[in-house]
Amino acid sequence: MRFDLPSDRIPTAWYNAIPRLPEPMQPPLHPATNEPVGPDDLAPLFPMALIGQEVSAEPWIDIPGEVIDVLRLWRPTPLVRATRLEEELGTPARIYFKDESVSPAGSHKPNTAVAQAFYNKSEGIERLTTETGAGQWGASLAFAAAQYGIELKVYMVRTSYDSKPYRRILMETWGAECVPSPIADPSSPGSLGMAISDAVADAVGRSDSHYALGSVLNHVLLHQTVIGLEAKEQLEKAGETLPDVVLASCGGGSNLAGIAFPFMEDQSVRLVAVEPTSCPTLTQGSFDYDFGDTAGLTPMLPMYTLGHDFMPPSIHAGGLRYHGDSPIVSALVKAGRMEAVAAPQSKVFEAAALFARTEGKLPAPETAHAIRAAIDEALEAKEKGEERVILFNYSGHGFLDLSAYDAFNRGDLIDE
Numbered sequence: 001m002r003f004d005l006p007s008d009r010i011p012t013a014w015y016n017a018i019p020r021l022p023e024p025m026q027p028p029l030h031p032a033t034n035e036p037v038g039p040d041d042l043a044p045l046f047p048m049a050l051i052g053q054e055v056s057a058e059p060w061i062d063i064p065g066e067v068i069d070v071l072r073l074w075r076p077t078p079l080v081r082a083t084r085l086e087e088e089l090g091t092p093a094r095i096y097f098k099d100e101s102v103s104p105a106g107s108h109k110p111n112t113a114v115a116q117a118f119y120n121k122s123e124g125i126e127r128l129t130t131e132t133g134a135g136q137w138g139a140s141l142a143f144a145a146a147q148y149g150i151e152l153k154v155y156m157v158r159t160s161y162d163s164k165p166y167r168r169i170l171m172e173t174w175g176a177e178c179v180p181s182p183i184a185d186p187s188s189p190g191s192l193g194m195a196i197s198d199a200v201a202d203a204v205g206r207s208d209s210h211y212a213l214g215s216v217l218n219h220v221l222l223h224q225t226v227i228g229l230e231a232k233e234q235l236e237k238a239g240e241t242l243p244d245v246v247l248a249s250c251g252g253g254s255n256l257a258g259i260a261f262p263f264m265e266d267q268s269v270r271l272v273a274v275e276p277t278s279c280p281t282l283t284q285g286s287f288d289y290d291f292g293d294t295a296g297l298t299p300m301l302p303m304y305t306l307g308h309d310f311m312p313p314s315i316h317a318g319g320l321r322y323h324g325d326s327p328i329v330s331a332l333v334k335a336g337r338m339e340a341v342a343a344p345q346s347k348v349f350e351a352a353a354l355f356a357r358t359e360g361k362l363p364a365p366e367t368a369h370a371i372r373a374a375i376d377e378a379l380e381a382k383e384k385g386e387e388r389v390i391l392f393n394y395s396g397h398g399f400l401d402l403s404a405y406d407a408f409n410r411g412d413l414i415d416e
């Protein structure tokens with residue numbers, strides 16, 4: 001019940017959602033002037049190739065051979081039908097998951113980390129800075145930076161830095177430097193918004209440095225579309241025409257985009273974002289222009305937001321603790337093309353434990369949000385007696401999140 005593709009079936013072009021959106025995107029605005037930002041405004045932070053991808057109207061963008069060569073270390077990733085979970089639920093639904101946990105860093109994040117490191121290196125950049133929540137993105141960029149010989153400094157949200165040392169060790173082993181954020185206030189637990197401020201301020205202050213973001217921006221989402229492109233082909237191999245519903249957890253929106261965007265033109269396919277009830281950006285935020293970071297250094301993006309000073313509770317799914325969301329994902333939700341649901345931490349870990357016991361794999365807490373929603377879809381299909389085809393993104397493994405499972409197993413996990 002595992003559907004693999006040969007290594008020569010890695011996609012050779014990324015799927016660009018921008019020209020396929022129901023309405024044209026609103027531009028990002030400069031934080032000082034409120035005018036649309038131009039390439040020169042972004043040049044201190046990003047290489048020109050990525051700035052171009054940020055606004056490109058090309059439907060397909062070729063993936064450089066040098067990037068594919070590195071992706072080949074783990075891609076194409078498997079598509080698996082979760083038959084044991086289906087049996088346990090007694091559902092007529094067919095549940096498939098795309099296994100992005102097989103990458104060197106254990107999540108989907110290297111798909112864009114490799115591309116970003118490559119384009120920076122190609123334009124002569126020797127040093128990158130970034131933020132990370134629970135460490136998945138920082139570890140992924142550390143791996144990618146090592147592939148291209150780039151120096152990397154990672155600002156890690158302090159609550160995760162203190163409670164989850166293993167991804168820091170992973171980053172350091174790949175050669176990156178990792179410090180807790182916010183650097184200016186050691187008493188603060190930190191947030192992704194604060195860590196972005198630290199990393200942007202560092203990069204802007206040095207001519208040898210650029211900044212890399214692990215989600216939210218258009219080019220980041222673009223690089224993740226290899227996931228859905230492969231999954232589409234694998235579903236055909238599994239004898240399915242199209243899924244009825246595609247689900248993924250949503251922090252900034254990149255793994256969701258990766259699996260869902262290649263299905264966005266198939267109008268019969270429902271696309272669903274799953275977020276934590278404690279950081280309910282899409283389900284309870286407002287659609288507005290807001291800063292990507294806490295300090296207000298980044299351009300203002302048109303997106304669903306809880307406000308850039310929103311301080312999310314310290315839940316275990318650190319990668320979902322972000323006040324905003326990708327502008328493309330936000331536009332799709334606003335237009336009604338994408339749905340959003342929220343789940344509380346306790347229900348999410350119940351789903352993760354059931355998945356681990358049936359399918360054997362231990363998901364990252366972020367990934368477990370998608371599993372929760374997939375199980376709820378399968379149970380609804382059972383109630384209605386429907387043969388629903390459910391596809392979700394298994395965005396990462398939870399081997400470095402065992403303290404969260406320990407808290408769940410002991411009954412100590414709280415919902416905030």
Ligand SMILES: Cc1ncc(COP(=O)(O)O)c(C=O)c1O
Pocket residue numbers: 107108133134136137214215216249250251252253254255256318319320364366367395396397
């Ligand atoms: C395993 C995993 N899944 C999901 C996410 C959420 O991020 P995004 O919405 O960009 O996919 C993260 C973020 O760190 C993650 O590590």
